[in-house]
Amino acid sequence: MAFRTVIRKESLFAPSLSSETRQPQTATEKILRRYAVGLPEGKVVRSGDYISISPWRILTHDNTAAVMGKFLTIGASKIRDPQQAVLAIDHDVASDSHSNMYGSVGCLGMAIVRSDAASIWATTKTWSLDPPVAKGTFLGTLPPGISGRDVIVALYDRPTIASMTTEWGALSGLMPVDSALERWLRAKATVSAALGDGVAANQITHERIDELMNNRPTADPGASYAKSFNLNLSTSSPIVSGPNSVRVATPLRELEAQDIRVNKAYPVSCTNGRASDIQSAARVFSEAAEKGEKAQVAPGVNFFIAAASLEQRIAEELWPLHRFGDPSTLLQPDEVGISASNRNSKGRMGSPDAKAYLTSPAVVAASALHGKTAGPGWYQKPDSFEQDIAFSIEEVPEKLIVEADSSEDDGAMVDILPGFPEKIQGEVVFCDADNINTDGIYPGNTYEDNITVKKMAEVVMENFDQDFGTATAILAKQIPLVVSSSFGNIFQRNSINNALMLVEAPRPCTATAGDFQGRLSDKMDCIPVLSDTGEGGENVLTRRTGWTSLWDAQETWTQKVGEVPPTVQMIAKAGLESWVKEDIAST
Known part of the structure; x- marks a missing residue:
């Protein structure tokens, strides 16, 4: 599900994105609130509140058939707004839990599930949570040998961290609309114009990029954040997550010292499947060949690559490849796998008795080459290096609670609908x-x-x-x-x-x-x-x-929670499918 900040023929931004507000807003709040529907006049939605939304686009890829099943189950017969739906069969779009990836190009992409997609097809809308927002600030420069898997800066690496915000439980991973994005967009616009592709040429043009850059969504001064963190890029080093957890991060040098054998290696995925990722993995083997070493996967290691393009399909005909989901790709008991994918929960990649690690494509390739956890040898520790990861986090929940409790009432109390439990x-x-x-x-x-x-x-x-x-x-x-x-x-x-x-x-x-x-x-x-x-x-x-x-919050303790408006109450009372059926019947 995507909320646009670019690619629109008319004005890119409604007044709500640029006009003054009663409270300073983050960029996420500005975009999300613009697409809110059914709000009472003058109502100010705060972080933690539930709202009804009508997104700019709802995108589905190869799970379109599953969404269609939900669509038919709820009694829908046609897509209410055909311009809102994008069904992609011949290329990848994010419509599942990693729609956060759209944040890498300054678009508020949010993950939804099949029922939500069917609801939007049938009614143009669903519900959303106005989320608390964490602010990240990157300082310094990256040392040689650090990839976007370790930390994100370069535009071509931004999709990795935007995608991985899902694994932290985040609703989105919104990146800034900055000069790096502008350069990337202008390159696309120039190529589209040169090729004369009518569709692409009308979607991304230099004129529309000018409008975007002149009206880029930015946070207001004084906007409140639930958490702020600063990362000193110069102190970053190659990192491996695991085993069996994205939240257990260990510097690669520590795992190299343990000589952990590797049975299966997966160098690409939807998180790291770009040409630059494949190039970095290939570089590991080409440099080994240049040094006179064996440029081949170590004995006992299975190296898996899934075809993702016409070029790779042609290559597959010459060199049979196993695909993810093939039983032979699953980790067996006591095996160790190293992957550039996004999840390694216990049992997710095979047996619960196996161990799964996550890292960059280059480290995956190096581990496959050596038969154990290993790096490509590109990392150069800065002279001022003090520790592997240097960052600070400022948590400000008490500040937000004080602000919320002391703020004036921005609307009437929410009515409780019949059937929705008060206690x-x-x-x-x-x-x-x-x-x-x-x-x-x-x-x-x-x-x-x-x-x-x-x-x-x-x-x-x-x-x-x-x-x-x-x-x-x-x-x-x-x-x-x-x-x-x-x-x-x-x-x-x-x-x-x-x-x-x-x-x-x-x-x-x-x-x-x-x-x-x-x-x-x-x-x-x-x-x-x-x-x-x-x-x-x-x-x-x-x-x-x-x-x-x-x-009953007033009986024993007080905890300020987000408001639940009538539309979301109806969904929570009987489920989304029942609400959609009622909406279809009423129209």
Whole structure:
């Protein structure tokens, strides 16, 4: 799902992008609020609020058939706004969890799911969360041998970090509209004009680029950010994530010293599949040949490349390639894989007993060449180098809370629709863990369109805790509410679309954790060993607290949460598909 900041025949920016506002806004807020629909007059939407939106474009690639199935299920017969839908079969567009990649060219790209795409086809709109925004500032220059996988600066590397923001649970990864982007756009415009391609020539022109650069979306001075971080680029070094977690980052030099054998290597993916990525991987082998070394994959290593262009298809006819998804590409028990892809959750790339690492294409190629974790040898440590990663993070939640509590009321209180619960009461089941990923919640063997609710109840959370189903099974067991310090965007979308209510409330979660000893100190991407045990010394992953909770903020504690407008209430009450059916019937 994309919200335009470029490629438009009329004026690029509505007044809401450039006019003065009552509160300073970030660039994300300016773009997102421009596409909000159904807001009361004068209403100011704050970070954390839910809104209804009608995006500029909804893009689908090879999952279009799956979206069509949802489209027909909800009773739709035609796409309401054909100009809004882009269906791409012959080339790649981002329509799934990595639509964040559009942020690399200054476009607010947001991930949605099949139900959302079908909803937009049928009604032109869906719902969204106005997200808290983190601000990143890059300082200094990159040392030789550092790629965009380690840190992002050059335009051709920006898609990598924009795509990877998904893995941090982010809604988008918006990059600045700056001189680097302008140079890239102007090169595209010049080529399109020279080729005389009518479609491309009308989409990207130097005149439209002039308009964009004169009206580029920028944050207002004084805009509030939930978090700010500064990264000193000169202190960056090659990094490897894992095993089995994108959040466990280790300098390559430390892993090289461990001589970790590699069984399978995957140098390209949707995160790192550009010509420059393939070139960097090829350079590893060409330089080995120039040195008189064997320029071939080490014995015992399988090196996988998936065809992604006509040129590669021709090459495939000469050299058979295995594709991702082929059983032979999956990691087997006790194997080690190193990949330039975006996810390495436990069990995602094969057996849960295997180890998966993520890194740059060049490091993947070097590891395949040597048969163990290894770098290409290009990195040059700066003279002023002090540590492998130097960055600072300023968290300002208290500042935001004070601002929100002290701000004037910008509109009437939200009305509660009939059927939407004002209070929710029930037993509390506590999972005291951080970063529980989707593979832990919903295992891969359930990826079936026609799976029954009964089957879901049997397997949900089994990768997190084999005994979880005996305690509860979320929506399949009719649990009405999940409370967490924070939620990843994809989980949040799927939950609300399926009428599972979520509340982000860090303070009560922290307070609850304090009542139990032996908290998980590690991340749940790799399930660690608990120090807290139950009877017989068994680890406790899911705890039935014996508490009964009444969701009524004024009774025991106060936590400011985002507003839920009537449209989103209807979705949360019965699910997105039911709301779309009602909308179709009313029109």
